[in-house]
Amino acid sequence: xxxxxxxxxxxxxxxxxxxxxxxxxxxxxxxxxxxxxxxxxxxxxxxxxxxxxxxxxxxxxxxxxxxxxxxxxxxxxxxxxxxxxxxxxxxxxxxxxxxxxxxxxxxxxxxxxxxxxxxxxxxxxxxxxxxxxxxxxxxxxxxxxxxxxxxxxxxxxxxxxxxxxxxxxxxxxxxxxxxxxxxxxxxxxxxxxxxxxxxxxxxxxxxxxxxxxxxxxxxxxxxxxxx
Numbered sequence: 001x002x003x004x005x006x007x008x009x010x011x012x013x014x015x016x017x018x019x020x021x022x023x024x025x026x027x028x029x030x031x032x033x034x035x036x037x038x039x040x041x042x043x044x045x046x047x048x049x050x051x052x053x054x055x056x057x058x059x060x061x062x063x064x065x066x067x068x069x070x071x072x073x074x075x076x077x078x079x080x081x082x083x084x085x086x087x088x089x090x091x092x093x094x095x096x097x098x099x100x101x102x103x104x105x106x107x108x109x110x111x112x113x114x115x116x117x118x119x120x121x122x123x124x125x126x127x128x129x130x131x132x133x134x135x136x137x138x139x140x141x142x143x144x145x146x147x148x149x150x151x152x153x154x155x156x157x158x159x160x161x162x163x164x165x166x167x168x169x170x171x172x173x174x175x176x177x178x179x180x181x182x183x184x185x186x187x188x189x190x191x192x193x194x195x196x197x198x199x200x201x202x203x204x205x206x207x208x209x210x211x212x213x214x215x216x217x218x219x220x221x222x223x224x225x226x227x
Contacts (some may be wrong), residue, residue, distance in 0.1 A: 065073075
C-alpha cells in the first residue's frame, strides 16, 4: 500500500497565479488572479498542471519564464515476509522553471526521510535530483503529446537513504486526450543504478513505467488513478 499527499503547488510568473491542493486521488486547483497593467504571457493564465503527487509525469511543460513549486508529504508501507516497514518523506519539493516553449528545468528535493520497522527507526536527509523536461511533439490526430524527461539523482543524502552513486534516469512521456475531460498519460524508461555489495560494485538497469488515467469533474476538482 502506498499513499501520497500533495499539500501545495504554487506558480510564480510576474505575480502569484494559481494554487492547488491535492490528496491521494483528489486534485483541487484554485486560480487567483490580481490586476496587472503590465503585459504578461497569456500562457501563465492557464490552469496549473502538476506532476505531483502522481508517480507518472505528463509531457506538459510549465509556461516560459514561470517558476512553479510543488510540495507534499508521502507515507508508504511495505509488508514482506511478515515484516512491515513504514516510511515518511517531506517536503518532496519539486521546483520547475520554464526556460522556453520546449524546455523546463527541474530540481527535486525529497527532503527528510523517517523510516520505522521491527528493528527500530532511523531518519535522515535524502538525495537531490536535477533534470530537464523536453517537449517533443504536440498531440495531433492519433499521435499523442510527447516529451522526454532526463535527470540524475545525486548522492546527497545520508548513508541509510542513498546508494552513494549518481543515478541517471531517462523517461519517455506521452499523453492522449481520450475525451474532452478524460486523459491517459504513460511513461517508460530506464534507470541505471549502481550499488555496493559483498563483491564490490554492482550495476543494475531498472525499467520504470507508469500509466495514469485522469478526468475533470467540470469544476476545480479532477481525479486520477495510476498503475
